[in-house]
Amino acid sequence: MDLEIGRSERLFLCGASGAGKSTLLYTLAGLERPDSGSVEINGQSLYSLSAKQQTKFRNEKIGYVFQNYFLLPDLTALENVCLPALIKGSGRFSVDNSAAEDLLEQVGLSDRLNHRPSELSGGEQQRVAIARSLINDPQILFADEPTGNLDSSTGGELMETLMHLVTIKEKTLIVVTHDSKLASLGDRQLTLADGRIIA
Numbered sequence: 001m002d003l004e005i006g007r008s009e010r011l012f013l014c015g016a017s018g019a020g021k022s023t024l025l026y027t028l029a030g031l032e033r034p035d036s037g038s039v040e041i042n043g044q045s046l047y048s049l050s051a052k053q054q055t056k057f058r059n060e061k062i063g064y065v066f067q068n069y070f071l072l073p074d075l076t077a078l079e080n081v082c083l084p085a086l087i088k089g090s091g092r093f094s095v096d097n098s099a100a101e102d103l104l105e106q107v108g109l110s111d112r113l114n115h116r117p118s119e120l121s122g123g124e125q126q127r128v129a130i131a132r133s134l135i136n137d138p139q140i141l142f143a144d145e146p147t148g149n150l151d152s153s154t155g156g157e158l159m160e161t162l163m164h165l166v167t168i169k170e171k172t173l174i175v176v177t178h179d180s181k182l183a184s185l186g187d188r189q190l191t192l193a194d195g196r197i198i199a
Contacts, residue, residue, distance in 0.1 A: 063133030103131035
């Protein structure tokens with residue numbers, strides 16, 4: 001496929017299970033190397049970078065929200081959000097917590113900073129994951145079925161929060177979803193089948 005995504009665009013990828021949505025998302029985010037072709041972000045060919053350079057590029061330029069949250073269970077909400085900033089700082093053992101605290105406030109969790117994932121609901125854990133994805137001020141945010149483990153009401157509220165944040169922060173957003181109602185929130189929808197864009 002040949003696909004161009006504009007700066008600050010909110011693109012939703014739809015299609016049945018096995019259509020290739022997540023594979024495309026992983027490829028665009030630098031998590032899964034394509035068999036052929038290239039991915040360019042602001043003129044930088046992602047897969048021409050070394051593995052170390054790709055890791056640095058993803059940490060600084062890309063945010064990712066997974067369906068299963070992937071929070072570290074022994075860390076608090078605040079510590080989980082700070083983790084990418086700690087990695088970006090080349091292993092410094094202290095980071096400025098104020099940005100993480102601000103993001104957690106923006107996602108409605110200012111009173112849950114010191115709670116561990118096991119003490120949070122699914123919706124709260126995903127809000128922590130959203131805050132974590134934004135801590136390094138990435139240009140692009142990828143989200144793979146971000147509401148897939150949530151009930152419809154919680155999922156709707158979560159997407160409203162996510163859409164608000166990417167709009168005010170002028171981020172490019174690329175979301176995989178099965179939910180056509182959620183997909184209608186985007187600037188553009190693409191439907192995939194058998195690894196191809198069909199609509």
